[in-house]
Amino acid sequence: MTEQDLDSDLAYLDYNATAPTRPEAVAATLDAMRTVGNASSTHRSGRDAALRVDVGRRQVANLLNCSPGEIVFTSGATEANNLALRAAFSAGGALVTSTVEHPAVLETARALTSDAPESLVLLSVDEDGLVDLDGLHLALAARNVAIVSLMAANNETGVLTDLAPIVKAAHAAGALVHTDATQMVGRLPTDLLESDVDLLSLSAHKFGGPQGVGALFVRRGIALPYRPLIFGGGQERGWRAGTLNVAGIAGAGAAAEASRRDLSSDGARIAQLRDSLERTLVEQVGDCRINGAIGQRLPGVTSITFHGAPADAVLAAMPNVAASEGSACAAGAPTPSHVLLGMGRSREEADSTVRLSLGYATTEHDVDRAVPSIVRAVRKVRKLLSVPI
Numbered sequence: 001m002t003e004q005d006l007d008s009d010l011a012y013l014d015y016n017a018t019a020p021t022r023p024e025a026v027a028a029t030l031d032a033m034r035t036v037g038n039a040s041s042t043h044r045s046g047r048d049a050a051l052r053v054d055v056g057r058r059q060v061a062n063l064l065n066c067s068p069g070e071i072v073f074t075s076g077a078t079e080a081n082n083l084a085l086r087a088a089f090s091a092g093g094a095l096v097t098s099t100v101e102h103p104a105v106l107e108t109a110r111a112l113t114s115d116a117p118e119s120l121v122l123l124s125v126d127e128d129g130l131v132d133l134d135g136l137h138l139a140l141a142a143r144n145v146a147i148v149s150l151m152a153a154n155n156e157t158g159v160l161t162d163l164a165p166i167v168k169a170a171h172a173a174g175a176l177v178h179t180d181a182t183q184m185v186g187r188l189p190t191d192l193l194e195s196d197v198d199l200l201s202l203s204a205h206k207f208g209g210p211q212g213v214g215a216l217f218v219r220r221g222i223a224l225p226y227r228p229l230i231f232g233g234g235q236e237r238g239w240r241a242g243t244l245n246v247a248g249i250a251g252a253g254a255a256a257e258a259s260r261r262d263l264s265s266d267g268a269r270i271a272q273l274r275d276s277l278e279r280t281l282v283e284q285v286g287d288c289r290i291n292g293a294i295g296q297r298l299p300g301v302t303s304i305t306f307h308g309a310p311a312d313a314v315l316a317a318m319p320n321v322a323a324s325e326g327s328a329c330a331a332g333a334p335t336p337s338h339v340l341l342g343m344g345r346s347r348e349e350a351d352s353t354v355r356l357s358l359g360y361a362t363t364e365h366d367v368d369r370a371v372p373s374i375v376r377a378v379r380k381v382r383k384l385l386s387v388p389i
Contacts, residue, residue, distance in 0.1 A: 011370035014322040015206075015300060015359030016155055016183060021251070022208035022360070024258045028056075029210055029251035039244045040235065049246045056253025060215055063185065063256040064200070066192040072216045072239045073249055077182040078104040079229065080201035080216035083239060084178045085112060085149060087227040088199070093146030093175070096121040096139050098131050099342040102155055105180050106338075109149070123150075127344045128293035129159035136166065140173040152181040152200075153188075156339040156355055157292035158301025160184070167196045176222060182206055182214075186259035187298055187359070188267060198222045204248070208360060209255030213248035262360060270358050271299035277356065277367050278302050284375045291340065291353065300358035305345070309381040311354050317377035321370045324355045 012020065032052050037045030039053045054068070061068040074080045081104045089095050089112045097109050099122050113120035121139045124132045131150060139145065148170040153160050163179060170177045178199035184190060185200075186207025192200065200217040204210060216239070218224065232241030278290055281304060291303035306314060311325040325337070336350035345353075354374075358367075 009320050010322055011320060011366045011373070012322045013356045013358060013362070013366070013370055014324055015362070016158075016355060016357035017324055018205045018211060019208045019359045020361055021205075021210060022255050022258050025204075025209045025251040025255040028254035029247045032247040032250035035246060039246055040233065049244075052246050052250045053244055056249040056251075056256075059253030059257045060202075063260045064190050064192045064202075064217060065194075066217055067220060070192075070217050070220055072218055072236045073244065073252075074214045074216055074240060075212055075245075076205075076214035077102075077180060077201040077203040078214075079240075080203075080214050081105050081149075081178075081180055082108050082229055083216050083227070084199040084201060084218075085109060085147065086229065087224050088147035088176050088178065089113075090225060090227050091146050091223070093144040094119045094121055094139070096123065096136065096145055096148045096175070098123040098125060098150055100125050100129060100154060100156075100339040101149070101151055102180055102182070105149055105151070121145075125342055128296075129154055129157050129291070129339070129343050130293055130296070131161060131166075133165060133169075137169060140169055140175065145170070145173060145175040147176045147178055147199075149178040149180070151183075152179045152190075153184040153298050153301075154292070154339060155183050156337060157303040157343075158183070158298035158357075159292040160188075160296045160298065162296075163195060163197060171196065176224065183298060183301075186256065186263075187300065189263055192217060192219075198224070204252035204255055207255055207259045209252040210248050213245055213252045215252070259360070266360050267299045270360075270362060273358055273362055273364060273367050274300050274302055274356075276364075277358075277371065278304070280371050281374060284371070285378050288378075289349070291343065291345070300362070302356050303340075303353055304356065305340075305349050305353045306378045306381075307349070307352060308385060309378045310351050310385075312351075313381045313384075314354055314374075314377045317380050318373040321373045321377075324357075325353065 037049040039049040057068045085108050123135045167177045176198040180201045182203050185202040198219045203214040230241045287307045289305040340350040
């Protein structure tokens with residue numbers, strides 16, 4: 001599937017919001033929808049549904065290089081983040097995260113610590129979006145920490161977090177480590193046999209699966225009392241009650257399998273397209289800035305500040321390009337990006353930043369179509385606002 005399958009006139013550069021559903025995921029989802037049984041039923045139709053769930057679970061586990069028994073299916077990464085933080089924090093101790101996390105982590109952390117705000121530690125980041133490791137060490141030394149939650153890849157800038165030293169420091173202090181890997185899974189190799197993170201969240205629609213299904217990885221053997229958000233029949237080993245989304249899980253598994261197959265070839269190709277897009281925009285637009293650590297980003301993500309051109313106006317002026325101001329989950333919010341403010345950008349800079357994100361189906365033709373539209377849009381907005389071009 002390509003962006004042209006969605007809309008022949010649209011250059012789709014918003015993979016961080018959601019990726020086009022992979023053909024394999026569409027086929028698996030539709031096929032599973034023809035299965036009548038409940039995966040918890042013991043009759044033949046139920047067993048057929050359960051088998052589809054088992055296959056999907058194994059495919060997701062293969063993408064992460066973990067055991068299928070360590071996968072808990074959820075409605076998405078937001079629910080997985082809530083489950084992970086709620087369970088770990090209930091054991092007692094502080095919760096450490098950063099100022100640039102996705103709202104699914106930040107707002108959950110604030111809600112959990114609302115009665116004891118001193119138990120929440122927010123680590124700062126530098127101008128490149130990299131987490132302050134000295135602040136982490138100070139937090140771990142100063143108090144009993146229950147969990148450290150830091151995202152694997154930032155959803156707005158694509159900046160990657162080196163989790164290895166974080167895991168080492170946290171475990172030495174007796175804390176668990178959770179990572180919101182929503183943007184990284186399916187785009188860069190994720191090996192949970194090599195990484196010692198205890199909990200990991202993902203959403204299928206970020207790597208070409210259907211929306212409304214995700215998973216929480218829970219490492220076998222960690223001391224963690226499960227704290228379900230939804231009570232009922234005790235599905236997913238008690239972590240999440242409710243009839244399993246067989247079709248969604250089948251689609252997620254098929255997308256995971258396709259992503260794993262294409263990982264080695266897609267990364268370099270997508271990075272080249274992103275770099276070409278950035279170079280051309282910087283040359284043709286002028287007075288703009290790339291946000292985030294240049295050498296430590298997801299291959300398909302660029303966050304560009306077009307000085308003097310508010311992002312909402314730029315997006316409105318290029319209706320044939322799908323892009324975002326920042327996080328799609330915060331679209332329409334009255335406040336500027338907390339990620340960019342946390343990186344030291346001014347409000348004007350944050351308000352003038354567009355996120356372009358490429359993925360598995362992006363082609364050179366898509367980039368070539370998008371560039372002139374973006375350039376025209378920025379120039380038009382600057383002219384209307386009397387900003388020198």
